[in-house]
Amino acid sequence: MATTLDRPTEAVPDGGPVPVTATRTVRVVRTPRGEGPRRWQRVEVPVTSSRMTVLDALTWIRSRVDPTLDVRHSCFHASCGTCGMRVDGRDVLACVTRLDDLPDGEVVVEPLRNQPVVSDLVVDIEALYEALEPMAVPLVRSSTLVAGGRPAEGVEALGRFEDCIECGLCISACPIEATDAAYEGPAVLGAAWRVIEEPRGADPGPAYEMVDGDQGAWRCHLAFECSEACPSEAGPGERILHLRRGLLRRRVAAILGRRATSEGSGR
Ligand code: SF4
Numbered sequence: 001m002a003t004t005l006d007r008p009t010e011a012v013p014d015g016g017p018v019p020v021t022a023t024r025t026v027r028v029v030r031t032p033r034g035e036g037p038r039r040w041q042r043v044e045v046p047v048t049s050s051r052m053t054v055l056d057a058l059t060w061i062r063s064r065v066d067p068t069l070d071v072r073h074s075c076f077h078a079s080c081g082t083c084g085m086r087v088d089g090r091d092v093l094a095c096v097t098r099l100d101d102l103p104d105g106e107v108v109v110e111p112l113r114n115q116p117v118v119s120d121l122v123v124d125i126e127a128l129y130e131a132l133e134p135m136a137v138p139l140v141r142s143s144t145l146v147a148g149g150r151p152a153e154g155v156e157a158l159g160r161f162e163d164c165i166e167c168g169l170c171i172s173a174c175p176i177e178a179t180d181a182a183y184e185g186p187a188v189l190g191a192a193w194r195v196i197e198e199p200r201g202a203d204p205g206p207a208y209e210m211v212d213g214d215q216g217a218w219r220c221h222l223a224f225e226c227s228e229a230c231p232s233e234a235g236p237g238e239r240i241l242h243l244r245r246g247l248l249r250r251r252v253a254a255i256l257g258r259r260a261t262s263e264g265s266g267r
């Protein structure tokens, strides 16, 4: 009977050898920097723990098989938003996607959709950062509560779009983004609603105006794929619905205001 000691082992840099419990075939799309055809690369990866993630597998490939594989990551715990990619056809954070939770067979890894691929699994998310800047960043808190602090009354009840980690998963999942690059997109629209929802003394008018165009809140088809994909439960799809209601209220208020003015002036 095989024992742990009979199994192959995988040496780790600091610590003893770790028992290899299985192997998984990871199939990764490779896109070279600059010119060149895309290709698939298959690698057998030793599984050393039931907690091993897709990001662990990819970093193993980089360190043991092919250092040219480009993967972006930072925190390893779902807070920096940099490791977004598609795994078995779903938009996920690779650092919290366990191999054990995936269907049997090959693990298929691709870059996020609807954003330019820089190389391999790295996409250029600059457009999202630039779009968020005028929409929300000036009004979003730059600091969080100190230890033992309490949020202001009422703030707890608000869905905080600060939960957005700017990972781009919603952009990859959105069916409108797939066909219309000019669409403002779920992350930006969600951030706009956050500004309107809690303006903190600022005039929400400019945020409303930014999202009231053809490529704004009205362009969304309410597929809610964005909210499904969002790893932070920021709920961009629901925020777009709130935006539309707010825009309608403003239009009705403007019409009623004009009517009252014309009636008041006897015209
Ligand atoms: S709304 Fe969610 S999915 Fe979209 S960028 Fe923010 S955290 Fe990521």
Ligand code: FES
Binding pocket: 073, 074, 075, 076, 077, 078, 079, 080, 081, 082, 083, 084, 093, 094, 095, 096
């Ligand atoms: S590495 Fe930071 S979210 Fe995955």
